[in-house]
Structures are given as C-alpha cells and as structure tokens.
Amino acid sequence: MEKLFNRKVTVTLKYLVVAFVSSLMLMLIMSSFAKREYAISGFLTIGLIAIALTYLTNYSIPMKFFLPGMLFLFAFVVGPILYTVAMSGFQYSTGNYISKPDAISRIIATGIRPDANQTTFDIIVGEDSAKNLEILASDPTNKVYFLSTATTKTDLDPTVLAVDENGDATKAPGFHPLTPDQQNAVDQKIADTRFAYSSAYFITIEGSNVASLKSQTLMYNSSTDTFTNVQTGAIYKDNGVGDYANVANKVELLQPGWRAPIWFSNYTKLFTDPQIRKPLVKVFIWTMVFASLTVLTQFALGLLVAMIMNRKLFGRRIYRSIFILPYAMPSIMSILIWGGMFDTEFGAINHLFGTHVHWFQNAMYARAAVIIVNLWLGFPYFYLICSGALQAIPAELSEAAAIDGATNRQIFRKITMPLLLQVVSPLLVASFAFNFNNFNIIYLLTGGGPSNTLGGDVAGSTDILISYTYKIAFGAGTQNLGLASAISVVIFVIIASISLYGIRRSKVLESFK
Amino acid sequence: MKKFLKEDLWRHAIALVICFFVLFPIYLVFLSALSPSGSLQVTSFIPKAISLRNFHMLFSSPLIPYLTWMKNSIVIAGIVAILSVVIGAASAFAFSRLRFKGKKQGLQLLLLVQMFPAILSLSAVYVIMERVYSFAPRIGLGTQPGLLLVYMGGAMGVNIWLLKGFVDSIPLELDEAARVDGASAVQTYWLIFVPLAAPVLAVVSLLSFIGTFNEFILARLFLVDMHARTVAVGLQGFISGQYVSNWGPFAAGSIIASIPLVAIFLSLQKYIISGLTAGSVKG
Structure with missing residues (x-):
C-alpha cells in the first residue's frame, strides 16, 4: 500500500517536472523563432521532442538517464566545438567579419x-x-x-x-x-x-x-559580381578569399571584406607562411618544455615529500596539512599573489634574496618564474597521489629485497619506482595534457610576456599554444578567428593523441588488476 | 637518539625547507592584508604595524560589494555542483550499467569532447549566448543564469567520467539482485545506486564546487556588472589596473575567499584524494 502511494507521488512529480521544463522550452522556442534565431530554436525543438518521447513513453530506457546531460553537453560543448571547427575553414578576421551581402552594401555605401x-x-x-x-x-x-x-x-x-x-x-x-x-x-x-x-x-x-x-564611385555589377571605379576605371573582382581585389593590382583590396570559405588555407598557412610558422614553432617548443618540466618538477618534489613522510615522523599531520595548502587555495588568487611577489622593484622574491632581477622582462627568468609558481601549485597533487601509491606497495617486497642484500638505493630503483610508475604514469600523462593547456597560469602570471611588441611579435617568450591562440583570436591587434580556430583544432589533435596514449596505458593497468 | 639523528633529522630538515616554500607566499598574503599601507611592497618581513583597515574596507566600502561577490560565487558554484552531479550521475550510471547500442561511441565522444581546449571555443560560446540574449535577456550573455548554463555544460564531461569510475567500483551483484527481484533500471538507479553512491556524489559535487569557484575566464567574460561578479573576477579587478594595485584589499579578500575552500579541503581530504586518483586534475 505504501509502495503504491510512493509510486503515485513519484510519477506525478515526474510529469510535473517534464511539464515545467517543456513549457519553459516552448516559450524559448517561440521567442527565438520570432527573433529569427532558427538554429537555436531548431535545437530547442529537437530537445523538446526528445524530452517528450523519452519521458512520456518507454521507447528507450538509457535515454531517460542520458538526455538531460546530453542536452547540456550538445548545447554548450559540442555545439561550440563544431562552430569552432567550421570557423577554421573561413577567412574570419579583422576586416572580414561580416557576410558577403553585408560587405557589398558596405562597399557601396562608402564608395x-x-x-x-x-x-x-x-x-x-x-x-x-x-x-x-x-x-x-x-x-x-x-x-x-x-x-x-x-x-x-x-x-x-x-x-x-x-x-x-x-x-x-x-x-x-x-x-x-x-x-x-x-x-x-x-x-x-x-x-x-x-x-x-x-x-x-x-x-x-x-x-x-x-x-x-x-x-x-564604386559601381557594383551584380551579374559579373565586380566593382568598377568610375573615376579610375579600375575593376575589382572577388579574389576567392573574402575580398574584392583590383584586377590589375591584386594586393589592392576594397574594405571591408567578408568571411569567405577558404577550406584548408588556415591550416596550410600554419606550415607554409613563415610569419605564422616561425612564432608557432617557437611557442610549440616552449609549450612542450613547459608541460614536461612542470610535470617532472611537480612529480619529483611530490615524490620526495611523499617519501620523507612515508614513515612515522613527529608532526606528520601538521606537515601534511601545510603541504596541501597550495592545492586547497583558489589557484587564481595564488597565481596573482606570486605575480606580485616577482615584481622587480617591490617584490618579495628580490627582497628575500637581495637581488634585483627583472623577472618578467627577461625571457629566461620569466620562464623560470612560471615553472617555480607551477611547481608550488601542483606538487601537492603528486604528493597526495604518491603517498597513496607508496602505502599501497606491500612492505614485504622491500623487506625481502633487503634480506637478499639489496641497498636502499637498489630497492628504490628496482622495486619502489617501477611499482609506483605503474600507478602514476597515466596521471603523469593526464597532468601533461592538462598543463599543455594551462591557460590560467600563463595568462595571469606573465600574460605570455616578455614579448617584442614593438617588433610586431604577438607571441611572447612564455606564451604556450593556448595563450598564443587566445591572443590571435581576442588580442589587441588584428584578430584572426579563422586562424585561431585552426590552431585550436591542431592542439585538439595533439592533446587527443597524448591522452589516448595515456588511456591505452591505463587500460593495460586495469587488465592486470 | 642516534636513530633519530640518522633517520629523522634530515627528513625534518627537508620538510621544513618545503614548508618555507609553501608558506612564504601565504605569509606574504597575510602580511599585506594586515598592513595599513595596502601594498605588496615588502620593506620588511616583520610587520611594523598591524591594521584591519583592508578587511574593514571590504565590508564597508560601497564601491566594493565584496559580500555580494562571495554570495554570487557560493550560489553559482553551489547550484552547478548540485545540478551537474544530479544530471551527471544519471548518465554515469547508464554508461556503467546499461547495455545499449552506441555505448562505446558515446564514451569515446565524451572523452574527445573533453580534450578540446575549452578556452578556444570561448568565442563560439560568446556568439551563441549573445544570440540567446537577443530573445531571452534573462539567460543570455552577461547574466548569472547564462553563466550557470554554460558551466553546467562544461561540468558534464568531467563529472560523468569521474562518476562512471565510482559506479564501476560498486559491485555488480547488487543490481543483479535487484533485477532478479523485478526492479526496472530506473528503480535500480533510485533505490540501489543513489543511496550507495551518496558519499561519492557528495565528493564529486565538492570537486565541482571548487572548480566552479575557481573559474575565472568565462566569469570575467560574462559578468560585467559590478554586482553580478564572482569573487575571483571581483578581486582580480583590484590588481588588474596598470596603475591601481590594491594589494591590501585583494589579499584580505583572498584570505576570506580561501577559508571555506581550505576548510572543506582539509577536513575532507581523504575523500577528495580518492577523487583525484580517479583522474581529476585541478587548475
């Protein structure tokens, strides 16, 4: 009897929630349709139909579990990714932001x-x-x-x-x-x-x-899709990459251009245009160095601390609480504080060591600063991981080795390390992938600098791929969303391959268990 | 005693050096929060005067709606933490326990999607939310509900993965027993899985809360209005100006904002660590 009542309540509740969400979505569909946002209203309509089909019928049980998460994932993650991939096939930059009809009417209006x-x-x-x-x-x-x-x-x-x-x-x-x-x-x-x-x-x-x-002065001829300057007689033709170019002098373009599909040109430019390739190679190398050094230093210090703490030690609990503080604090705030500490004139670091180092003006010092701060932020993670892993290694193994006459160093190298690495290596790969895209630390600490902005360089000495791409897309100078999207897709491929490798490794581990 | 010297002394020595490394910036934050001049300029590591001026400023200055920022952060992070886990847990359960066509592809898609550098789809998110704003000004760009929706989408991938790991570790016999007794998948979920996984769900929502509380880039893009900002965006505003660097209030604000997180972390470290080993990496 009680069970029946419960069931009634839950079913009623379910219909109430479904009705509420559906009516909300219906409202949004109508208002978005009225504003001609067809893509959004289309997505919402599909969502609404899916909700009705899933929760009012028993057509698919798994969908009952998946649908809410899927809707969010598609709306705010998959959708934007597809949009970015699409953008990478376009000439989409400062001067080429609008559609072709808009560009034509702008040229007519200003010509x-x-x-x-x-x-x-x-x-x-x-x-x-x-x-x-x-x-x-x-x-x-x-x-x-x-x-x-x-x-x-x-x-x-x-x-x-x-x-x-x-x-x-x-x-x-x-x-x-x-x-x-x-x-x-x-x-x-x-x-x-x-x-x-x-x-x-x-x-x-x-x-x-x-x-x-x-x-x-600029007359548009829609049948030939050309502009003619009645004063000079020059003819401007669609150059296929989003601009009307003078037929006689191909570099003379009419402003503004439009976002034109240029397919893979943004990608080929990455490898062929030396002005793009050179900084990109430099940034890529530093990104690899930064991510590997970060993982290595964090892991080394984390392991050291874990090994020191891996026995009864006076005050171990206090030490432990102190060591995980950097991990517990909001990282944005710690990064900003470190930024203040590296200040040349008034910073605490120079004061502590009595030096006068221009931390953020010199490329090598700036890179060192980034690594030091990231070490501070990240070593507690590996400390926690390693101390867990060390405790999981059976003591009998090292005892047996000691009886057989192995030295401490041999035990560490031949027994502890291999066992530890087996557990930690997927996490090392994950951490590498994470730091490969560690935007916050670069953006908030150095802003990618120092860079030779007077020389026209967009890429700074500490810029990693993601912060460099951010600058290309949203930076102060010319913004090139098409190129930035192409780089994003390339980063995605790199990260995906690294992570897939990591997952393969962890799968191997699972089968051992 | 001899053993102490040989075995423990060097451990303490190294531990103390690392303690210094860890505590040095934290000490400086307190130093500048308590200094009356309100700068991070270090003239001496020992405070000459202590004042609560900076703390006082946070709570009394009409220009700094610090309490509103804290409230915003806690409300936004709280809602994201709860809702994203409620929604994510269902998907994780289905991935772990149900059999259906396209399960493998679904998991692979989820994994792939997570590897896309989120910051770089920022412009796309921006454009989409700008359009949403044009027909629904309450949930579009520049609003907290809008930011919340975007966070929900972002939290989904990570949470589903984390939770799936936990669900996998719950013995299969339990739901088999339930199935033999005639329970449907939905009933198994609500009556067996949810009660069993409750502590795990709490940990994942905690991680989600910390992650959202820490988020900065999206929040800065979305929340322009002074009173709508989150703590991270608001405090960054103190020191982002080239000529105005209010380190004092920034430090004071950071301390207060850190207290809840550090407290949660230290008291629940055991549970959080189990989440870490399952593959979450904090930013």
Missing part, C-alpha cells in the same frame, strides 16, 4: 565621393504626406530650393516659400518637419538614406542641418 564643387545644402528633415522621409533643401546663394525623398526630387518656386533670415526655406507645402525626438528615433535611417538629386548624383546628410551632393 562615394563629393561632386567637383563640393556642393552643400542647408536642410530640414521631415516627412512627406505619405510619411516617407523627406528633406527640404535650400541653397540660399543660388536661390535653389527643392524637396527630396529617396526616390523623387521636387523643385520649389522660391517666391512662394517662407524663408528665414539666412535665406533658408522653413516651410513648404506638403512637408512636415520632424521634431528632434522624432529624428533621434530614426537616426540611422536618416544617415543611410540617399535623397534623390539627379541621375548621377544624390544627397547624403552630413550633420544636423547640412547635406552634400555625392556621386557613386
């Missing part, structure tokens, strides 16, 4: 020039009777007055107009001026509109009450 006399008009912005945007333009010196909308120009007879002391028209029949508030509301539209003048010329608004006569 204009004033007429030879640099004619200007005094204007009032308003609307015609059909609520179309209209300007009342006056040229008091030549006594020329007219109304102009985006499509038609109507000349006005100066004698019937109300004119102010400057000779500017203030009123015209059928013209309704806009108040400043109304103007602000359609600000962008006013700035974008080209008011009719003659077949070759049009009027654009320059300031609050001034407009000038312009003509189009």
